[in-house]
Structures are given as structure tokens and as C-alpha cells.
Amino acid sequence: MKQFTYKAITQNNKRISGIVEAKDKEAAIKILKEKRLLIINISSQSDNFFYKLSLSFSKVSGSDIVFFTRQFAIMMNSGLPMIQSLNILKKKTSKAMAKVIDDIIQSIEGGSSLYEAMNNHNKIFSPIYLSLIKSGELGGVLDQVLEQLANNLEKERDFMAKVKSALFYPGIISVVMVGILIIMVFFVMPQLAELYKQFDADLPITTTLMISGSEFIRHYWFIFFFIFLLAIFAVIYFLKQSQVRQEIDKIILRLPYIGDLQDKIISTNLMRTLSLLIKSGVSIVDSLQVLSAGAGNYVYQQGITGTIRNVEKGMSLSDSFAQENFLPELVIQMIIVGEETGKIDETLAKIARQFEKESVIALKTMTNMIEPMMIIVLGIGIGVMVFSIIMPIYNLTSSF
Structure with missing residues (x-):
């Protein structure tokens, strides 16, 4: 005999929960229905923990939600029963989404509405999504709501794709700048410093500063790493404080561009x-x-x-x-x-x-302004580095 946890509503409209023993899920549902209970949810107690644990380690992407909604809308508009549609979708989507769909199917078979089943996964389905599903069920127009919801999600996805595309080039430049800085600090400058030291070269102020900075960062990198982590935790902490968040939101809206x-x-x-x-x-x-x-x-x-x-x-x-x-x-x-x-x-x-x-348009205007500025900064930085490296070598070769 297996144990099943359940939530149900009595004839007096009172919500109850408990455990029922049965050989399988169908038998458990039959026992509860014989007690004249309206089942909200029922699941096997033995695998419930491990199932939820597996969900916590799997991630449902925005693309999964868009695909699920569009395909679900098509199937419902075609007249397929809800459970049959969900079972088909479970086989066509990602593993993470398939687990969510499987749980939704179990909840519906246990007596829950689609809204109630989806609401168990409210970290995956947004409040807007759930409100629309609830409205569609109550109004008997779930197929139409799913169609509109799919259209809306696709528009949001396309819009965010444009935003990401506009930010891609500035992001690449930023990565290149950081990469060059790391290579110079940890690989190039230590070797050049040793070379200059052997020949007792007369170093320009820029070269001296770069070598000193490189040595300081290499010797005390853990301090910078600690400060970086501390800054991240501080930002996360303060952003969770409502008053701080409110002021930041106000400031952001006042910033130009x-x-x-x-x-x-x-x-x-x-x-x-x-x-x-x-x-x-x-x-x-x-x-x-x-x-x-x-x-x-x-x-x-x-x-x-x-x-x-x-x-x-x-x-x-x-x-x-x-x-x-x-x-x-x-x-x-x-x-x-x-x-x-x-x-x-x-x-x-x-x-x-x-x-x-x-x-x-505003995003393109902003990125068109940022890109040249970043290239100029990158060019100046590389120019200073090249000058700092070449000048001591030139002075050494000129002295022979």
C-alpha cells in the first residue's frame, strides 16, 4: 500500500488536507470521492519530495513558456481535450518543462482546475499569466485567452531580442577590455618587469605605474576579490530594502537617456x-x-x-x-x-x-553613443600600454 497526500474541499466548503492509503493513485481518488470530497490536489508521499527536489534543480526558460503556450493554444483551438493536449506537449518540450506539465496533469486529474494546477508553479508562470488563465476558465474562452497570451509572449520575446541585440556589441567591447587588462596584469607586465630589471632600464612614469599596479594586484588579488564579493552582497542587500529600492528607482528614471x-x-x-x-x-x-x-x-x-x-x-x-x-x-x-x-x-x-x-529607437540612439566612446577608451588604454612597453625597449636598444 502507498500513502498519498491530498488537499480537498468538504461538502461544507471547508478545505482539508491529509494522507490516504491505497494501492495506486486511482484507488486513492476513488476512496476520497466515496467520502464526498472535492479533490484539489493529490500526490504520492513517497516520491513527492524527490520530485520537488528535481524541479528545484531544473530551470524552465522563457522560450519553454512561449513554446508551451503557443502549442497549447493550437491544440485547444483544434478541439483536443485538455489532458490529451498536455500529454502531447509533455513529450515535445524540454525536460524541465515536461516535469512541470506532468505535475499540472496530476493536479487536474486530482480535481484541480488548470489555474489551480498552474498556480502551484507560480515561480514559473507569472501573476499576469495566471490571471489570464483563471479568466479564460471562468469565461469559457480558455482557447481564445491562450491564443492571445501566446501572441503577447511572442511580442515580448521579440522585443527583448531587439534589446539584447542592441547591447551585444557594447558587451563584446567590455569583455575585450577586461580580457586585455587581465592578460597585461598577470602575464605580460611580470615578464617585462623582470626584463627591465635585468638591464637596469630607465622607465617612464607610465611604465613604472603599470608595473607597480600589476605587482600590487597580483600580490593582493584576494583583497580585490573579497571587496568584489562584498560589493555584490551589499548591492543585493540594499536592493532588498524597500526604501533604498524606491530611491534607486526614482534616480534611474531621472537619468538622461x-x-x-x-x-x-x-x-x-x-x-x-x-x-x-x-x-x-x-x-x-x-x-x-x-x-x-x-x-x-x-x-x-x-x-x-x-x-x-x-x-x-x-x-x-x-x-x-x-x-x-x-x-x-x-x-x-x-x-x-x-x-x-x-x-x-x-x-x-x-x-x-x-x-x-x-x-x-531610444536604445539604438544610446548604443550609438556608447559604442564610439568605448572604442575611444579602449584605444587610449591600448595606446598607453603600447607606449609604456615600447619606450623602455627603445631606450635600451638606443643605448647599445
Whole structure:
């Protein structure tokens, strides 16, 4: 006999949990149903720990979520039963995602809804994702919601791909600069220092500074390493402090170029997601509450929280946004038009597309400014190094 842990609801709508003994899962479910319990979740106690442990060591990527959602939407739109669709997907996706899908299947077979099953993996599925699934199930339009959700995830993926592409070249230059510095400090300068010492060469000030700096770093590298680790832990600690995080978020939005870029990126995600939630039948207040939890910036989070209070008082969405004053006036005017025409979701989607275009342009402008500056810095650094190396050698050869 095996032991199974379960969560269920009694006829009096009371949630209970416990352990039931049975020869297999089907028998355990039958026993619980005979007790007139509505099963929420049931799993084998013997393999539950190891299963969760394996999940903790496997990572589901964003691409896995996009693929799962798109394929799930196609299958549901084709009329395939949910469990059959999930079983097919389990065989087509990555191992990490397959484990998650398998757990979702078990939860649904145990009596849970799709939302409840997915909510057990709320570190993988975002609050927005889960809210849409819940709305789709309640409204009987899960296939349509999955289709819209897949479209939205693909747009977000494509947008982030553009951001990463724009940052790729500056990143390569940064890696090259660090690589050259490491090679010079730990390999080139020690050998040159020994050579200059043997010939008692007269060294320029730049060469002396480079040799001294190289020796100091090589002898006390562990101090720099400790300071580096300490700085990382300090940053992580302070970022977890709400007051510090709030001030940092405010400062970032005030920075030239960077603040404008982040403003546009956050606005893109905000408008696109709000459009999707409203289109899927989620109320404006519930949509804003989901957005507030995942705003990603304190200023926007406070603005959305204030907007929720205004909407609950009976104000329109446009007036609520306008009173909080964290969105551009043009956006407010476009939302007013959407409210008047009854096409608020379409209007928000248009605003999101416009913000996305502006974000890409702003990102390209910023990287076009950074790239030449980094190349100049790299060139000056290499020039100083070459001068510091060549001059002592030139002086030595001239003395013979």
C-alpha cells in the first residue's frame, strides 16, 4: 500500500488536507470521492519530495513558456481535450518543462482546475499569466485567452531580442577590455618587469605605474576579490530594502537617456499587458492590481496603486491615470478616445506598439553613443600600454 497526500474541499466548503492509503493513485481518488470530497490536489508521499527536489534543480526558460503556450493554444483551438493536449506537449518540450506539465496533469486529474494546477508553479508562470488563465476558465474562452497570451509572449520575446541585440556589441567591447587588462596584469607586465630589471632600464612614469599596479594586484588579488564579493552582497542587500529600492528607482528614471529608455520599456509592457487583460475579460481593477505587483519600478507601482484607488471611487481609467501623473499626456488623450469609442483594449495595444517603436529607437540612439566612446577608451588604454612597453625597449636598444 502507498500513502498519498491530498488537499480537498468538504461538502461544507471547508478545505482539508491529509494522507490516504491505497494501492495506486486511482484507488486513492476513488476512496476520497466515496467520502464526498472535492479533490484539489493529490500526490504520492513517497516520491513527492524527490520530485520537488528535481524541479528545484531544473530551470524552465522563457522560450519553454512561449513554446508551451503557443502549442497549447493550437491544440485547444483544434478541439483536443485538455489532458490529451498536455500529454502531447509533455513529450515535445524540454525536460524541465515536461516535469512541470506532468505535475499540472496530476493536479487536474486530482480535481484541480488548470489555474489551480498552474498556480502551484507560480515561480514559473507569472501573476499576469495566471490571471489570464483563471479568466479564460471562468469565461469559457480558455482557447481564445491562450491564443492571445501566446501572441503577447511572442511580442515580448521579440522585443527583448531587439534589446539584447542592441547591447551585444557594447558587451563584446567590455569583455575585450577586461580580457586585455587581465592578460597585461598577470602575464605580460611580470615578464617585462623582470626584463627591465635585468638591464637596469630607465622607465617612464607610465611604465613604472603599470608595473607597480600589476605587482600590487597580483600580490593582493584576494583583497580585490573579497571587496568584489562584498560589493555584490551589499548591492543585493540594499536592493532588498524597500526604501533604498524606491530611491534607486526614482534616480534611474531621472537619468538622461537611461531613464527615458526604461520609462518607454515599462510603458510598453504596461500598456500591452493591460490591453490583453481587459480584452480577456478581466476587470480594470483586477488588471491594474496584477500590473501593480509586476510593475518593476516603484514610481510606476505607486502610480498604478493610486490609479486603482481612483477607479474604485468611480473615476474613468483616463481620469485615474491623469490624476496620478506618471504617464505622458498624449497617452491619456488616446485612452480618452478609446473610452469614447468603446475600444479601450485596441487603443492600449496601439499605445504599446508606439512605445515599443520608441524604445527600440531610444536604445539604438544610446548604443550609438556608447559604442564610439568605448572604442575611444579602449584605444587610449591600448595606446598607453603600447607606449609604456615600447619606450623602455627603445631606450635600451638606443643605448647599445
